[in-house]
Amino acid sequence: MRIISYLISFLLLAACTGTPSKAPLTLWYDKPAQNWDEALPIGNGRAGAMVFGGACKEQLQLNENTLYSGEPSVVFKDVKITPEMFDKVVRLMKAGKYTEVSDLVCKNWLGRLHQYYQPFGDLHIQNNKQGEANQYKRTLNISDAVATTAYEQNGTHYEREVFASHPDDVIVMRLKSNTPDGIDISLDFTSPHPTALQKGTDDRLILHGQAPGYVERRTFEQIEQWGDQYKHPELYDANGKRKFDKRMLYGDEIDGKGMFFEAQLKPVFPKDGKCEITDSGIHVYDTDEVYFVLSMATSFNGFDKSPSKEGIDPSAKAAGILEKALSYDYQTLKQRHTEDYRSLFDRVDFELVSSPEQKAMPTDKRLEQFAQTADPALAALLFQFGRYLMISGSRPGGQPLNLQGMWNKDTIPAWNCGYTININTEMNYWPAELTNLSECQQPLFRMIRELAVSGAETARNMYNRRGWVAHHNTSIWRESLPNDNVPTASFWPMVQGWLCSHLWEHYQFTQDEAFLKNEAYPLMKGAAEFFADWLIEDGNGHLVTPVGVSPENSFVTEDGQTAAMSMGPTMDMAIIRETFTRTIEASEMFNLDEPLRNELKDKLARLLPYQIGERGQLQEWMYDFKEREPQHRHFSHLYGFHPSDQITPDKTPELFNAVRKTLELRGDLASGWSMGWKINCWARLMDGNHAYKIIANLFNPVGFGNSAHKGGGLFRNLLCAHPPFQIDGNFGYTAGVVEILLQSHAGYIHLLPALPDVWAEGSVSGLKARGNFEIAMNWKDGKLTEANIRSLSGKSCTLRAGQAFTVKSDGKTIATSAPVRSNGKEYFQATFDTQKDGTYLITQ
Known part of the structure; x- marks a missing residue:
C-alpha cells in the first residue's frame, strides 16, 4: 500500500513540475512590434524591458522598478480634519446634503496626487548589414522566460535571445549568426530624461541620469480652478503665482532633488570579434556571436530617505551587479535564469484542447479569430501568461506590481503608473496564492508595512485616531493622504x-x-483600530462610516442631487466587517489584546447590515440610490462576495442571489480590468458559461483596427487594454480561471465549480486551496474524472464536487461523498482528516 502512495505522490509531483518533453508555451509573431503595445515584456522582479524584435533596428525599452519621480521631501502632509469640520460634515450628511458635503470634503480634506513611476531609457541595436529580412519570427517563451528574434538576411541566419535573470539581477542579450563575420551592429542608449548622458569606457557603455524631482499631471488650469496652488509650492509662489511654465522639474529647478540612475552594458565575445566603444555607443563586427550583459541601478535607499541626499551610489551598485554576473559565461547565466524561473513557473500545468491548426497560428491571428472560433488552448496560454508576468514583475526584495506591473514608457504615465489601491493593486495579487506563487506577494507585504508607518502618521495628524490609514493611491514614497479633487x-x-x-x-x-x-x-490590529474610531451612530441603532464613496461610482438622490459621498457605503461596511472578524479571530488564536477584541466584537454586532434594493440587487449605498452610471465598471459593493468570503450560497442565499442580479444589471461589457473582476464573480456564482462570456469579451483585439466591440480587451502582446494598458486585467483573468476550476473560500474545496461547456476536456495541476492543499485534476465531457489532493499542513479537508466521489489513501477508501443541496442545486461532499504531505486520490 505504501508503494501505491509513493506512486501517487510521484505522479502528482511530476504533474506539478512539468516534463521536459512538453512543448514550451509561447507567444509568437511573424513581424516585429510596430509600437509599445505589441512589444514583449521580460523582467526579473526588479529590472525589465519591452522587446520590440526588429530585424534592422531593435529596441529594448528599459525599466527599473524603483525609479520614481520625487522623494520623501515632496510628499504633501498638510491636511487636518478639525472636530468642528467633522461634526459639520456629519450633520450635513445626516440631513441628506450630499453635494454640500462633497464640496467641503474636496476643499478641506484632500491632499494632492502622488509621484510617478518613470521609464529608465532605451537600448537601441542597429543592424549595419544591408538587405531585406525574411523568414522572420519573434517569440516569447513563457516556459523559460526567454524572448527570441530570428530571421534570414542575405542567406545568413540570425538569432537574438534576451532574458532578465533574477538570480544575477541583469538583462542578457545574445546575438548569433551562422556565418563567421555575420554580425555587424551598433548599440546606443537614449532616455526620455534630459539629464541622461551616455559615456563609453574601455570595456562598457554607461547611461547615467537623474529622474525628475517633481512631476504633476494635473494642468495649471485644474489646480487653479480648485484653488490648490498652496498644495504645490514647487510650481507656485506664496502668492499663488506660477513659478514655471512646465510641470516636470529636474535638478536645479527642484533644489537638486530626484533619484539618480545608471545602466552599464558590457559586450562579451565567446570567440573572436571586434569592438569599439565610444561616447557615441558600441560597434561590434567581424564575429558570429556576441552577448551583452546589462545592469541597472538607482539611488533609491528606502521610502523614507532622500535618493539625492541619502541615496545609494547607482554607479557602484550597477558595477557590482555587472561584475558578479560576468563571472559566469552565457550558458551558465541562462541556465541559472531558467532553473530559477522554472522553479516557480513549473509548479502549475494547465491544459485545454484546441486544434493543431489553431496552435500553429501566430498569437495575434489566434486573438483575432477568438470571437469566431473558440480557442481553449489560447485561454490557457493567457492564464499562464499572467503567472509569467507575476514571476517577472514581483520578486522578494523588489517593489510590488504597479498599474503597469513594471513596464512603462511614459514620464507622465496614465494615472501616475503608481499603486491605485481601491482595487487595481490588490487585483494584481489575486492569482499569487491561487497559482502557487506565494512568495511573489512579498513585495506587497513590504509595501503594506511601509504604508502603515506613514499611515499611522496620517491617522494621528489628519484624523486624530488610532491605528493607520491610507487612501486611493500611493507610490514608492508611500503617500497615505487622500488624493486631490476627484x-x-x-x-x-x-x-x-x-x-x-x-x-x-x-x-x-x-x-x-x-x-x-x-x-x-x-497590521490588522492597526487597521481595525482606525475603523473602530472612524465609525459613528447612524441614529437607527447601527454603526456606519461617517462619509465615504463606493469607488468610483456616483448616485442620484430622489431630490435630484448627483453625488458620490454618503454615510456607510456597502463596500465600507464590508471591509470593516471583514477586518473586525479576522482581527478578532487572530486575537483569540494568540490570546492577544482582549480589550480591543471585546470592543471589536461589540462594534461588529452593530455594523449596518447588507441590504437588498427594490430591483433585487445588492444595495450599493446606505439608501437605495440610483446609479448615475448603471453599468459602471466598478461594482465595489460586491466586495463581500468577491474577493471576500462573507456572501456564499450556503450561508447567505438571498444575498448570493442579489449579487447575481447586480451583475446582470451591470452588464457584460467593461474595461479590461473590470472584465477580470466579472469573470471572478460569475465563477463564484457557479455560472461557468456566463464567466466564459466575459472571457470571450476580454479576448477583444484592441489596436487591430477592427476590434470586435468597444471597450477593453487585449493588445497583440496579450497585455490587457483598459485601454490604455493596465496589467491588473491580466491578473484578474488568471485568478478568474482558478475560480472557474477551484474554489475554497466558503469553508470547503469545490472542484470544477463553474466549468464552461467550451472547456469540456482538460487538466490542471499545482493549484492551491485554503488550508494549504495542492490540487491536480483531470476532466472530460465536462465531468471530473480524477483528482489528487496533497495536504501540506495536515488539516482536515472538506471536499465538494458535482458528482459522487470516493477518497482514497494508500489504496484504501477513507471517505465517500454524500449529497448536499446549495442554492437549489445538488452537489456531493465529504470531510476527511489528512496527514501532512499526504496525497489523496479522488475518483468517481
Whole structure:
C-alpha cells in the first residue's frame, strides 16, 4: 500500500513540475512590434524591458522598478480634519446634503496626487548589414522566460535571445549568426530624461541620469480652478503665482532633488570579434556571436530617505551587479535564469484542447479569430501568461506590481503608473496564492508595512485616531493622504482593510501561524483600530462610516442631487466587517489584546447590515440610490462576495442571489480590468458559461483596427487594454480561471465549480486551496474524472464536487461523498482528516 502512495505522490509531483518533453508555451509573431503595445515584456522582479524584435533596428525599452519621480521631501502632509469640520460634515450628511458635503470634503480634506513611476531609457541595436529580412519570427517563451528574434538576411541566419535573470539581477542579450563575420551592429542608449548622458569606457557603455524631482499631471488650469496652488509650492509662489511654465522639474529647478540612475552594458565575445566603444555607443563586427550583459541601478535607499541626499551610489551598485554576473559565461547565466524561473513557473500545468491548426497560428491571428472560433488552448496560454508576468514583475526584495506591473514608457504615465489601491493593486495579487506563487506577494507585504508607518502618521495628524490609514493611491514614497479633487475616488480611508486581507489570505493558504502572529496581526490590529474610531451612530441603532464613496461610482438622490459621498457605503461596511472578524479571530488564536477584541466584537454586532434594493440587487449605498452610471465598471459593493468570503450560497442565499442580479444589471461589457473582476464573480456564482462570456469579451483585439466591440480587451502582446494598458486585467483573468476550476473560500474545496461547456476536456495541476492543499485534476465531457489532493499542513479537508466521489489513501477508501443541496442545486461532499504531505486520490 505504501508503494501505491509513493506512486501517487510521484505522479502528482511530476504533474506539478512539468516534463521536459512538453512543448514550451509561447507567444509568437511573424513581424516585429510596430509600437509599445505589441512589444514583449521580460523582467526579473526588479529590472525589465519591452522587446520590440526588429530585424534592422531593435529596441529594448528599459525599466527599473524603483525609479520614481520625487522623494520623501515632496510628499504633501498638510491636511487636518478639525472636530468642528467633522461634526459639520456629519450633520450635513445626516440631513441628506450630499453635494454640500462633497464640496467641503474636496476643499478641506484632500491632499494632492502622488509621484510617478518613470521609464529608465532605451537600448537601441542597429543592424549595419544591408538587405531585406525574411523568414522572420519573434517569440516569447513563457516556459523559460526567454524572448527570441530570428530571421534570414542575405542567406545568413540570425538569432537574438534576451532574458532578465533574477538570480544575477541583469538583462542578457545574445546575438548569433551562422556565418563567421555575420554580425555587424551598433548599440546606443537614449532616455526620455534630459539629464541622461551616455559615456563609453574601455570595456562598457554607461547611461547615467537623474529622474525628475517633481512631476504633476494635473494642468495649471485644474489646480487653479480648485484653488490648490498652496498644495504645490514647487510650481507656485506664496502668492499663488506660477513659478514655471512646465510641470516636470529636474535638478536645479527642484533644489537638486530626484533619484539618480545608471545602466552599464558590457559586450562579451565567446570567440573572436571586434569592438569599439565610444561616447557615441558600441560597434561590434567581424564575429558570429556576441552577448551583452546589462545592469541597472538607482539611488533609491528606502521610502523614507532622500535618493539625492541619502541615496545609494547607482554607479557602484550597477558595477557590482555587472561584475558578479560576468563571472559566469552565457550558458551558465541562462541556465541559472531558467532553473530559477522554472522553479516557480513549473509548479502549475494547465491544459485545454484546441486544434493543431489553431496552435500553429501566430498569437495575434489566434486573438483575432477568438470571437469566431473558440480557442481553449489560447485561454490557457493567457492564464499562464499572467503567472509569467507575476514571476517577472514581483520578486522578494523588489517593489510590488504597479498599474503597469513594471513596464512603462511614459514620464507622465496614465494615472501616475503608481499603486491605485481601491482595487487595481490588490487585483494584481489575486492569482499569487491561487497559482502557487506565494512568495511573489512579498513585495506587497513590504509595501503594506511601509504604508502603515506613514499611515499611522496620517491617522494621528489628519484624523486624530488610532491605528493607520491610507487612501486611493500611493507610490514608492508611500503617500497615505487622500488624493486631490476627484470626489468619486479621492476620499476613501478604507485601503488598510483591503490590503490586510492579503495578509490573512496568505495565512489561509500557507497556514503559517508565525507569519499571522508576528507580521499580519499587528497590521490588522492597526487597521481595525482606525475603523473602530472612524465609525459613528447612524441614529437607527447601527454603526456606519461617517462619509465615504463606493469607488468610483456616483448616485442620484430622489431630490435630484448627483453625488458620490454618503454615510456607510456597502463596500465600507464590508471591509470593516471583514477586518473586525479576522482581527478578532487572530486575537483569540494568540490570546492577544482582549480589550480591543471585546470592543471589536461589540462594534461588529452593530455594523449596518447588507441590504437588498427594490430591483433585487445588492444595495450599493446606505439608501437605495440610483446609479448615475448603471453599468459602471466598478461594482465595489460586491466586495463581500468577491474577493471576500462573507456572501456564499450556503450561508447567505438571498444575498448570493442579489449579487447575481447586480451583475446582470451591470452588464457584460467593461474595461479590461473590470472584465477580470466579472469573470471572478460569475465563477463564484457557479455560472461557468456566463464567466466564459466575459472571457470571450476580454479576448477583444484592441489596436487591430477592427476590434470586435468597444471597450477593453487585449493588445497583440496579450497585455490587457483598459485601454490604455493596465496589467491588473491580466491578473484578474488568471485568478478568474482558478475560480472557474477551484474554489475554497466558503469553508470547503469545490472542484470544477463553474466549468464552461467550451472547456469540456482538460487538466490542471499545482493549484492551491485554503488550508494549504495542492490540487491536480483531470476532466472530460465536462465531468471530473480524477483528482489528487496533497495536504501540506495536515488539516482536515472538506471536499465538494458535482458528482459522487470516493477518497482514497494508500489504496484504501477513507471517505465517500454524500449529497448536499446549495442554492437549489445538488452537489456531493465529504470531510476527511489528512496527514501532512499526504496525497489523496479522488475518483468517481
